[in-house]
Amino acid sequence: xxxxxxxxxxxxxxxxxxxxxxxxxxxxxxxxxxxxxxxxxxxxxxxxxxxxxxxxxxxxxxxxxxxxxxxxxxxxxxxxxxxxxxxxxxxxxxxxxxxxxxxxxxxxxxxxxxxxxxxxxxxxxxxxxxxxxx
Amino acid sequence: xxxxxxxxxxxxxxxxxxxxxxxxxxxxxxxxxxxxxxxxxxxxxxxxxxxxxxxxxxxxxxx
Numbered sequence: 001x002x003x004x005x006x007x008x009x010x011x012x013x014x015x016x017x018x019x020x021x022x023x024x025x026x027x028x029x030x031x032x033x034x035x036x037x038x039x040x041x042x043x044x045x046x047x048x049x050x051x052x053x054x055x056x057x058x059x060x061x062x063x064x065x066x067x068x069x070x071x072x073x074x075x076x077x078x079x080x081x082x083x084x085x086x087x088x089x090x091x092x093x094x095x096x097x098x099x100x101x102x103x104x105x106x107x108x109x110x111x112x113x114x115x116x117x118x119x120x121x122x123x124x125x126x127x128x129x130x131x132x133x134x
Numbered sequence: 135x136x137x138x139x140x141x142x143x144x145x146x147x148x149x150x151x152x153x154x155x156x157x158x159x160x161x162x163x164x165x166x167x168x169x170x171x172x173x174x175x176x177x178x179x180x181x182x183x184x185x186x187x188x189x190x191x192x193x194x195x196x197x
Contacts (some may be wrong), residue, residue: 053152057138058140106142
């Protein structure tokens with residue numbers, strides 16, 4: 001099998017790439033699960049989900065879709081990266097945020113970090129789906 | 135869940151953060167169990183040491 005044919009076989013369709021990226025964003029690790037990378041899927045789900053849940057349990061703040069300044073806007077995009085955890089944040093964090101204490105402030109950073117980590121895993125899933133990475 | 139995480143000390147929160155980020159970075163950037171384990175250990179310790187070091191450096195300014 002020559003190189004061109006190999007490349008053709010290893011390259012996923014655009015629908016596959018986009019599907020795994022969207023799935024991975026919505027539920028951390030789901031993109032890798034669809035690509036049959038069980039280990040990575042489990043690790044990413046536990047790490048991103050663990051950080052997001054810990055951040056919410058520590059009563060960290062979640063940035064809203066109506067930012068008042070640039071910092072809030074950046075925070076919103078970071079938080080949005082957590083996908084399903086962002087949309088469920090009000091359910092998980094029933095007591096609401098409390099950033100007056102250090103633990104609440106740490107929680108804010110943890111949730112934003114979970115979102116950023118998830119975006120990195122989404123990029124990886126997209127690249128695996130496109131055959132540029134294994 | 136609140137009971138688990140709400141009472142974390144600064145060091146415990148730092149350790150949890152470092153653990154999750156280091157493990158994710160290890161799986162994103164390395165292949166093979168040994169390479170990942172080495173990278174995870176290095177990154178985890180670096181996170182802890184740098185944060186504790188910066189904490190000590192800032193201590194005189196806390197008063």
